[in-house]
Amino acid sequence: MLELGSHVFRVGVAAVVLTGVCLGARADDLYLESVKPAATNKPVLRYGFLRADVDRIAKTVPGVLRVIPFRSMPVIFRHQGSQLAGRLVGTNAGELQYDGHALTHGRYLTENDLKQRHSVAVIGHDVAARLFAKVDPIGKTLRAGDQLFLVVGVARWGTQRGANVVHVPISTMRVRFGDTVVVRQAGTFSMEQYELNAVRVVPQPGVDLSDQREAIFKMLRISRE
Template structure:
């Protein structure tokens, strides 16, 4: 019972001492407050970036594969879409791979699209009707490209909702004529909102029949035929995705007469999620480390102030020792003072960080979030820093010679 009472007395004495120097205590806690708030905020932003990327990738579909032309060497040389993936490859995949349900070849380029006095530089894709179900897109108004449009290479275009707002403002778009590279296209449909993927706003894109793209925009290569930007492929189901990837890879290796390195890549949503998780996880860890530096700086601030406090309270320490206080009592008091400063600073910093994370999630598209594990961990780290950096001042105070200390009276 006496030990508990002694501990309570030491705690109350520590609180009284801190309250007697309120401004100094607040300024000492400021470093820990900033450190904790930084850790909470930066980790929340990192996790928000990871969730945003995962949400965007989930829109691609769990059983969708993408065949991209070129290997790492060609991409390093600055060739965005090397001419080694052609329409014949797309047809072969559709006919010869049993685990594939739909195949959607695509040619993408950037062009200026004009209507009256309005214009915008956008990504225009030459597609087939299979694009809509494979990529899980929907039509909001009008219709999508059909097989008759494709066979006849009609000059029709489907535009995203954001592009519609840019070009047509409040007026209707269906049935109007837009201009793309001196060619006129009739707007037949408006896509439903889809959002952005890796910075590419899909709601600003335009879509025309693939045959129209070849005959009026990009042209046909006499050697390679119709070169594709990439191929979107829908597997029969999610379980067959792995088998489809294996079969597509083998088929294209045979068609391209590949012996060593592939001149294409087959990617799935799972592959992209793994890459994104690795990158964003590393980013979150780096941000947490940056915030951790602020915590260490706050700990050094506590140690510095406590050392000053030891020098100022030399008489008090000598008097208490002369009245029977032991070294452990002096040590505990200074450690508790450091701990109180660190824990209170950690709590205030955590609340500040949580408020900042909430504001970011409400004011931006980034779904910033923070878990209870991180909150508990940061407060515990704050307390640990208070104890660690409070040891040196506490030991110095505990080892003061009472006779030397009393001489200053």
């Protein structure tokens, strides 16, 4: 666990969240997750990674092969009168290779989707079963909150944080939803602002993950000073 002022970051290895623990050779990557702080009296709760952190890690931390950003938010998914509470996850085209994900139908996100900010979505099997029943979801529209997405793929997510998950291009998510989330609960609402919830750092072959983790923490400390 790393605390930088009001920001708290938790490190997991191979996408298994283990506070401050590195499994070394048994793991393939580092998964860094921002921990949501306790509510405050401030009108907007700010936390999380910055998009600039992704560039800093890629450019300044030795032995990094790839950095995959994540931004997730709770939403209500809808299709033709059916609805389902779940999480919308913005990420990039490289994520399918990790966490044990398996594409079962259609395609995953592409670099062109990110570049063109396409409104496409890859839905989990649970979302497909509950919202599309026996209908092929490929080519159908899915409403996430008040935004429409075209379903292009169905996947069985591996190590996934929560049920009913849908992946979309992170560039599209930024344009459609911005960085501020309004959380409504029990007749009240609060506002949260974050650019990224988590970052996956994939090392080059042979790189010691313990050393890389410490290098990332050092970079985060310096950038937050």
